[in-house]
Amino acid sequence: MPGLATQVERYSVVIAIGGVAVRVNTADADFLAMLEDRYAGFVSAEERAAFDFDVDLTRATFANPHADVSVTHRSGRWFMERGDFRAEWEPAAHRGWIHQSANPYSIDAVLRIVHTLVLAKQGGFLLHSASAIRNGKAFLFAGVSGAGKTTISRLAPADATLLTDEISYVRKLNLPRQGEDYVAFGTPFTGELAKLGENTSAPVAALYLLAKGAENRIDPVPAADAGRELLGNMLFFAEDQEMVHWAFQAACDFVHRVPVYRLTFMPDARVWEMIG
Amino acid sequence: MKMNKKLYVACSPRIAARKLGEEMLVMSGQGSTLFTLNRTATILWQAADGATALDEIVESRICSEFEVQPEEAMRDAEALAEDLAKHGILLISEQPIPKPIASVQESR
Numbered sequence: 001m002p003g004l005a006t007q008v009e010r011y012s013v014v015i016a017i018g019g020v021a022v023r024v025n026t027a028d029a030d031f032l033a034m035l036e037d038r039y040a041g042f043v044s045a046e047e048r049a050a051f052d053f054d055v056d057l058t059r060a061t062f063a064n065p066h067a068d069v070s071v072t073h074r075s076g077r078w079f080m081e082r083g084d085f086r087a088e089w090e091p092a093a094h095r096g097w098i099h100q101s102a103n104p105y106s107i108d109a110v111l112r113i114v115h116t117l118v119l120a121k122q123g124g125f126l127l128h129s130a131s132a133i134r135n136g137k138a139f140l141f142a143g144v145s146g147a148g149k150t151t152i153s154r155l156a157p158a159d160a161t162l163l164t165d166e167i168s169y170v171r172k173l174n175l176p177r178q179g180e181d182y183v184a185f186g187t188p189f190t191g192e193l194a195k196l197g198e199n200t201s202a203p204v205a206a207l208y209l210l211a212k213g214a215e216n217r218i219d220p221v222p223a224a225d226a227g228r229e230l231l232g233n234m235l236f237f238a239e240d241q242e243m244v245h246w247a248f249q250a251a252c253d254f255v256h257r258v259p260v261y262r263l264t265f266m267p268d269a270r271v272w273e274m275i276g
Numbered sequence: 277m278k279m280n281k282k283l284y285v286a287c288s289p290r291i292a293a294r295k296l297g298e299e300m301l302v303m304s305g306q307g308s309t310l311f312t313l314n315r316t317a318t319i320l321w322q323a324a325d326g327a328t329a330l331d332e333i334v335e336s337r338i339c340s341e342f343e344v345q346p347e348e349a350m351r352d353a354e355a356l357a358e359d360l361a362k363h364g365i366l367l368i369s370e371q372p373i374p375k376p377i378a379s380v381q382e383s384r
Contacts, residue, residue, distance in 0.1 A: 228312070
């Protein structure tokens with residue numbers, strides 16, 4: 001006797017960024033293939049994931065992916081919405097869903113938001129900055145669009161491992177030797193270079209606030225200025241009082257522990273002689 | 277605000293604050309607004325426990341620090357307190373204010 005319901009095949013991919021694995025489930029094999037390609041290097045073979053997201057694909061309509069995003073919290077659930085997607089996430093149930101068309105930008109935005117929310121509780125954050133590992137230490141290069149994140153990434157020498165040219169992933173972790181420390185992870189969140197970061201990590205040695213200038217120089221930044229600029233460069237989506245407080249405390253803790261400098265640089269590779 | 281009435285001030289529980297270097301940074305949960313307090317405002321802020329009257333704070337903390345006459349200091353402190361209250365980061369009352377769910381204040 002034929003079944004009354006048709007079994008819909010589901011496909012899954014686990015995307016692990018910063019050690020936080022998110023499984024994305026979809027009924028569309030082409031969409032899955034696009035995700036595997038888009039997040040290559042961050043696709044995990046592990047079955048286990050911290051959260052599951054079911055993606056329901058809708059028909060493509062014109063929507064501006066640069067429109068403002070709304071992130072609100074009600075009754076233990078996060079609601080995320082932008083012109084091109086709607087999503088809901090219940091952290092306690094480890095589940096969420098996304099309504100979007102088959103494009104890479106919407107799910108990328110949801111992943112950034114989810115990771116921002118996960119990190120905030122743990123004293124970490126996503127930062128508008130390039131980052132790279134040199135001599136076993138991670139260096140962050142923060143600045144708004146045009147400050148030089150892409151330029152400093154392009155100038156990186158062969159012995160530097162690029163973690164990202166756009167969005168850095170910073171976690172506070174208990175390390176076996178150092179104790180509690182900040183660690184930068186590679187991300188697939190790309191900027192103008194459109195090149196995925198390496199999926200690796202290292203303790204953060206310094207944060208450089210970028211400024212283009214007529215010479216290469218490094219100057220210390222007073223703590224309060226460092227805190228203000230760090231907050232100004234942190235990715236922040238939720239208008240939620242608790243989240244605001246966590247982000248603020250994370251920024252203050254970070255500048256308390258990690259040296260922050262102003263890096264004025266000319267667009268040539270010699271700037272890297274001063275780093276690492 | 278009448279000069280002859282006692283005024284009490286307390287940090288709003290809806291903010292987060294930290295002293296970084298010599299500056300006090302205060303972040304309001306509403307609208308994610310970041311404020312930087314000057315030296316006088318920082319002294320007032322740190323003494324705003326809801327139980328100590330504003331004139332006592334002025335006398336014991338501000339006059340001694342800035343060598344200013346109490347009347348002038350009190351006028352400035354009231355104006356400052358009103359300004360901070362307008363931004364939602366300080367509470368003002370003619371009665372002692374029960375201890376708020378404290379915002380964290382630490383020094384670098």
